[in-house]
Amino acid sequence: MELPATLRAAVDRALEGVALAELQRAADILSSRYRAETRDGRLHLSDELFANAYLATRLPATFAAVRASLQSAAELMPYFEPKSLLDLGAGPGTALWAASDCWPTIASATMLEASQSIRKVGMELSDRSGVEHVEWRAADASKSFQAEKADLVTLAYVLDELSPAEGLALAERLWAATTGLLVIVEPGTPAGWRRMMAVRSRLVELGAHLAAPCPHSQACPIIEPDWCHFSRRVARSRLHRLTKRGDVPWEDEKYIFVAASRTPAEAFRSRVLAPARGGSGKIQLKLCQENGSIDEKLLTKRDGELFKTARRVDWGDIL
Numbered sequence: 001m002e003l004p005a006t007l008r009a010a011v012d013r014a015l016e017g018v019a020l021a022e023l024q025r026a027a028d029i030l031s032s033r034y035r036a037e038t039r040d041g042r043l044h045l046s047d048e049l050f051a052n053a054y055l056a057t058r059l060p061a062t063f064a065a066v067r068a069s070l071q072s073a074a075e076l077m078p079y080f081e082p083k084s085l086l087d088l089g090a091g092p093g094t095a096l097w098a099a100s101d102c103w104p105t106i107a108s109a110t111m112l113e114a115s116q117s118i119r120k121v122g123m124e125l126s127d128r129s130g131v132e133h134v135e136w137r138a139a140d141a142s143k144s145f146q147a148e149k150a151d152l153v154t155l156a157y158v159l160d161e162l163s164p165a166e167g168l169a170l171a172e173r174l175w176a177a178t179t180g181l182l183v184i185v186e187p188g189t190p191a192g193w194r195r196m197m198a199v200r201s202r203l204v205e206l207g208a209h210l211a212a213p214c215p216h217s218q219a220c221p222i223i224e225p226d227w228c229h230f231s232r233r234v235a236r237s238r239l240h241r242l243t244k245r246g247d248v249p250w251e252d253e254k255y256i257f258v259a260a261s262r263t264p265a266e267a268f269r270s271r272v273l274a275p276a277r278g279g280s281g282k283i284q285l286k287l288c289q290e291n292g293s294i295d296e297k298l299l300t301k302r303d304g305e306l307f308k309t310a311r312r313v314d315w316g317d318i319l
């Protein structure tokens with residue numbers, strides 16, 4: 001996946017003239033704080049340098065994960081045409097760009113964010129997003145906050161910066177603010193999946209319909225140490241490679257998400273939970289099924305059309 005050209009140009013412009021050595025140092029600190037899930041009362045994006053490091057190294061990957069999550073829901077809700085967006089923990093406005101790319105019907109957005117430094121960056125970028133009315137406000141997700149209801153509500157890569165109790169309370173508040181669809185995205189780690197499962201259960205208790213990724217609303221059938229997650233390959237810009245001191249022109253972003261809808265989305269049979277395995281004439285798929293179970297399905301040429309379809313599906317697709 002590539003960033004939309006306008007976003008890529010806006011990011012390049014924002015990072016013009018920033019010293020590479022400073023970006024590298026800030027990116028190293030940032031990634032060790034994210035990896036350790038540090039919660040020391042300080043925001044990770046506490047100053048301009050960390051905000052710039054986030055733009056250079058994390059925005060492309062979080063954009064890809066959020067965009068893919070929204071797409072999964074959109075495919076099952078073809079009638080959904082959101083006009084308003086509410087995004088919490090907005091960072092540089094990643095979800096605004098992903099949502100308006102997925103649904104060009106979005107005409108207004110409220111972006112809530114605690115860090116002044118990243119809010120400033122996000123505000124400047126969003127001037128070029130093409131969304132008519134974008135309002136940025138300071139807000140603390142761990143406390144109550146003021147926001148009008150919105151058709152689409154998003155929370156991307158924020159739960160890992162909150163305590164489990166704060167995360168659940170926030171999911172409840174965001175669901176109350178949702179008139180159409182609430183999409184929550186987290187890193188695709190075992191810890192991210194555990195957080196997502198807690199939120200998923202709470203949303204189902206509150207009457208939400210799971211649009212994606214799950215084909216059912218029963219308890220998640222996955223048993224630890226396994227965990228559910230998906231992956232998106234993201235093209236790396238030259239600056240990204242230099243900042244991360246990496247040679248590979250892409251990275252694979254692992255993520256997990258839940259899309260909870262006010263109305264039932266289209267039903268589907270099963271979702272592919274891992275890359276397909278197999279050789280000539282056979283293919284093995286790990287499927288989450290509508291009856292609430294996981295199945296390792298072995299398909300061969302004898303399965304005819306189903307085999308042909310299975311050869312084309314990718315990790316995360318519905319079958």
Ligand SMILES: C[S@@+](CC[C@H](N)C(=O)[O-])C[C@H]1O[C@@H](n2cnc3c(N)ncnc32)[C@H](O)[C@@H]1O
Pocket residue numbers: 043044045058059062063066088089090091092093094095112113114115118139140141142155156157158161162
């Ligand atoms: C990892 S970034 C994700 C940014 C953006 N959603 C994305 O997907 O790229 C997490 C964001 O949540 C914000 N945040 C963390 N704790 C918060 C809180 N208590 N209230 C509001 N925002 C918070 C951080 O400042 C940061 O901008």
